[in-house]
Structures are given as structure tokens and as C-alpha cells.
Amino acid sequence: MAQWIEIEENGLYLTIEVSDEQDVRLLHFGVSPHSAELAGWDEKIKRMFRLSEVHISGGNQIPGLWLELEVMGIHCKLADKLPDEWFFMRHGRRVIDHSRYQLDFRNPQVAAYADTIMDRLVQTYGVGYIKMDYNINAGVGTETGADSFGDGLLEHNRAYLAWLDRIFERYPELVIENCGSGGMRLDYAVLSRYSIQSSSDQTDYRKNGIIAAASASLVTPEQCAVWSYPLREGDVEEVVFNMVNSLLLRVNQSGHLAEISAPRLALVKEAIAYYKTIRHYIPQSLPIWPLGLPRFAHSWMSYGLCNKEVVLLAVWRLDSEEDTITLPIEALAGSEADVRLAYPSGGSIECTWYPVTGSLSVKLPERYTARIFEIRFSHAGAGTQCFRRV
Structure with a gap:
């Protein structure tokens, strides 16, 4: 059985997987500089950071980096040397939020x-994946070279998107x-360019499940990345809950x-392993919510993906006194189907499909x-009813 090992050395954090055959895969590689010094790494840190020197074998692994590019820390020495025209300005002062200045891409x-x-x-450094972060709220805009704060904000946003387009022209595989x-x-001005959207930084897996279950109402499921955070001290049900949050x-x-x-x-x-067998369905499927869109006050919730072959359905019991729930999928009424517990595979859970009511x-x-x-249909193509009626 493969082992997952965490390593910390010289301020770098790595998680690697070592198989029985001693094949090594890099699962995580990163550093965490202080936010107020953003953009101010010195050469010592840069010398430590050589992703191209990290040998990654197996699984077509791509080196990735967590980056916050649109801001500069207020204690960064470079920021002191730059003119105000580089930053958002209001009332003659640089806009500051969370110890950061907002860069002006105009x-x-x-x-x-x-x-x-x-x-x-x-x-x-050989980076092929970037997690582009943005941890401030720069407010209503900037006054520099603008008719209004909002005018400055709009033109900055357009300039940033144009810059992104140029980046992808140079690096189409990035x-x-x-x-x-x-x-x-979160908006599709950005997501028409970026491949992936992080749904939340919520680390309480119970709350994160509610966010995840509703996310496909705003983001295409294949773009919506959901953190799974198994805790140090937890039980098997906590792990399963975490994984179910993200599998569809x-x-x-993490x-x-x-x-x-x-x-x-x-x-x-x-x-x-199960995800790798179903992920090809995700961009081909229609999201469904048999119990309606989830809310924090709900005691049960369900989110699923329906396509021509199968319905993949996640079901969560929250703080409910009832241990049984009926999930109506009216578009599938009249469809004969076989139901199986797909994850986790161990154990037994009572589940029954009622074809008359769907x-x-x-x-x-x-x-x-x-x-x-x-839920797999007895007749090929029965799932197309989802597209017609849901």
C-alpha cells in the first residue's frame, strides 16, 4: 500500500506519496510568506524555490503555486519605491485592505x-498550475485617471482581463x-478564462458540505473545486462526509x-479512486437538487448529476432527528433503475428506488x-428525461 508522507524543510512544505514499488509522486509543494511582505521575497527564498529541480514521477504531476498577484504588501520594500500611479487611490491616498495595496492594471x-x-x-520554476488568490476588498474603485471611482474600477477590471488573455496566448497549457x-x-468574466473556481475556504466540513451542495447553481460542476479537509482527530464518518462534499x-x-x-x-x-471512474460524467451531466437548493437551516440535503446513463446522487443527513428521507426526482417517474451505494463501498445502507414516482x-x-x-437505468437513455423536465 502506498504511503503519504509530509516533509518540512527550510520553510518548504511537501506531501509525497511513496508506492510499494518506491515510485514517488509529489502531492503538495509550497511556502507561506507573511502577507504584509507580499511581492517582497528576497533572493534567499527564491533560491530555495526551484520547482524545476523537484523530480516528479508518475501520474503526470504538474508543479503548482499559490499566488496573490494583484496586490502588494504594505511592508514590501518595493512598494515604497513605486509611484502612486501603480496603485488604487482614493482621496489622495493609497487604498489599503488587509495590509495590502491594490495594483492598478490600467x-x-x-x-x-x-x-x-x-x-x-x-x-x-516550471510552474504549470497557479492558484490565483485575492484576499482584499479594494472597495468602490480608484480616482487616478478616471471620471469616478467606479469608472476607474471598471477600466482596471477590463485591463486585468486583457492581461489574462495575453498570458494565455503565451502559455496556453497553463x-x-x-x-x-x-x-x-466569482464571476464568469474571470471564469471564461480560468479553468477552475474555488468554492470556499470553509474548513468546517459540515458547513462546507452545504456550500458545496449549492455551488453548481452558480458554477459549472467541472469548474467548481471543493476542499476536502480530513481532520487530525476525527472518525471515519467525518472523512466520508468530507469526501462526499467534493466527489460530484x-x-x-487537503x-x-x-x-x-x-x-x-x-x-x-x-x-x-472512485472519482477517477466518474469524473468524465461531470461535464456531461445536469445538476439536480431533489430537496431543493440547500440552506443552513435544512436537516437533509441532496445534490446530484443526471446524464443519459446514470444519476450520481450525494445525500447528506445533517442535524436531523429522522434517519430516513425520500428524495423525489420527478423527471424520472416511470423509469426502472438499479440503485447501489457507490461510496463508501463498505457497510450497508438501506436505499430503495420507487419507479412509479421516481x-x-x-x-x-x-x-x-x-x-x-x-442510479442506473434499465433502459438506455432514460436519463435524457432529466434534460427535458428538470
Whole structure:
């Protein structure tokens, strides 16, 4: 069985997987500089950071970096040397939020500065994946060279998008995730360019499940990345809940994987293996919510993906006194189908499909538990009814 190992050395954090055949895969590689010094790494740190020197074998692994490019820390020495025209300005002062200045991409020098960073990351460090973060709220805009604050903000946004277009022209294979402070900045002006959207930075898996289950109402499921955070101290149901949160969207695996028990780690590995068998369905499917869009006050919730072959259905029991729920999928009324518990594969959960009404009855004996079910139709193409009627 493969082992996952965490390593910390010289301020760098790595998680690697070592198989029985001693094949090594890099799962995570990163640093965490202080936010107020953003953009101010000295040469010592840069020398430590040589992704191209990290040997990555197996699985077509791509080196990635967590980046916050649109801001500059207020204690960054470079910021003291730059003119105010580089930054958002209001009432004659630089806009500050969370110890950061907002860079103004209308300024060609700012765009050129960002170009040099991207060129260095891709060409020198071998970065192929960027998690683009944005952890401030710069407010209503900037006054420099604008008729109003809002005019300055709009033109900055357009300039930033134009800069992104140029980046993708130079590096068409580069994958950029829109982290946006964990889903706090989310729109399709950006997502028509970025491949992936982070849904939330929420680390309470119970709350994150509610966010995840509703996310496909705003973001295409294949773009929506959901963190799975297995805790150091937890049980098997906590791991399953975490994994179910992300399996019908896009898995962003994290958590203290090197420190959890073997049975819990096995559930993570099972989930990832299962995800690889269903992920091709995600962009082909229509999202459904048999119980309606989830809310924090709800005691049960369900989110699924329906396509011509199968319905993949996630079911969560939250703080409900009832252990059984009926999930109506009216568009599938009259459809004969077979139902199976898809994840986790171990154990037994009572579930029954009622073809006349097109509904699924599920029993989850414990509070705050979750499961993935597969509903496969007896007649090919029965799932097309989802597209006609849901």
C-alpha cells in the first residue's frame, strides 16, 4: 500500500506519496510568506524555490503555486519605491485592505511587472498550475485617471482581463484556478478564462458540505473545486462526509493526510479512486437538487448529476432527528433503475428506488453522515428525461 508522507524543510512544505514499488509522486509543494511582505521575497527564498529541480514521477504531476498577484504588501520594500500611479487611490491616498495595496492594471508598468512574474514562474520554476488568490476588498474603485471611482474600477477590471488573455496566448497549457479568497470573488468574466473556481475556504466540513451542495447553481460542476479537509482527530464518518462534499464537483484534496489513521486514509484513497471512474460524467451531466437548493437551516440535503446513463446522487443527513428521507426526482417517474451505494463501498445502507414516482428512499442511521449513490437505468437513455423536465 502506498504511503503519504509530509516533509518540512527550510520553510518548504511537501506531501509525497511513496508506492510499494518506491515510485514517488509529489502531492503538495509550497511556502507561506507573511502577507504584509507580499511581492517582497528576497533572493534567499527564491533560491530555495526551484520547482524545476523537484523530480516528479508518475501520474503526470504538474508543479503548482499559490499566488496573490494583484496586490502588494504594505511592508514590501518595493512598494515604497513605486509611484502612486501603480496603485488604487482614493482621496489622495493609497487604498489599503488587509495590509495590502491594490495594483492598478490600467498602468502598463503594472502589467509588465506581472508579466515578469508569470514568465519567471513558468519558464524558470516550471510552474504549470497557479492558484490565483485575492484576499482584499479594494472597495468602490480608484480616482487616478478616471471620471469616478467606479469608472476607474471598471477600466482596471477590463485591463486585468486583457492581461489574462495575453498570458494565455503565451502559455496556453497553463492552468489557473480562481481562488478569489475562497470563492469570495466569482464571476464568469474571470471564469471564461480560468479553468477552475474555488468554492470556499470553509474548513468546517459540515458547513462546507452545504456550500458545496449549492455551488453548481452558480458554477459549472467541472469548474467548481471543493476542499476536502480530513481532520487530525476525527472518525471515519467525518472523512466520508468530507469526501462526499467534493466527489460530484472537482476534488481539492487537503487535510492532515500524513497523520490520520490507516482506515481513514483508506477512505480518502477509495474516494479518489472512485472519482477517477466518474469524473468524465461531470461535464456531461445536469445538476439536480431533489430537496431543493440547500440552506443552513435544512436537516437533509441532496445534490446530484443526471446524464443519459446514470444519476450520481450525494445525500447528506445533517442535524436531523429522522434517519430516513425520500428524495423525489420527478423527471424520472416511470423509469426502472438499479440503485447501489457507490461510496463508501463498505457497510450497508438501506436505499430503495420507487419507479412509479421516481423517488429514492435512503436511511442514514447517524447525524452528520453522507453517502454517494448511483442510479442506473434499465433502459438506455432514460436519463435524457432529466434534460427535458428538470
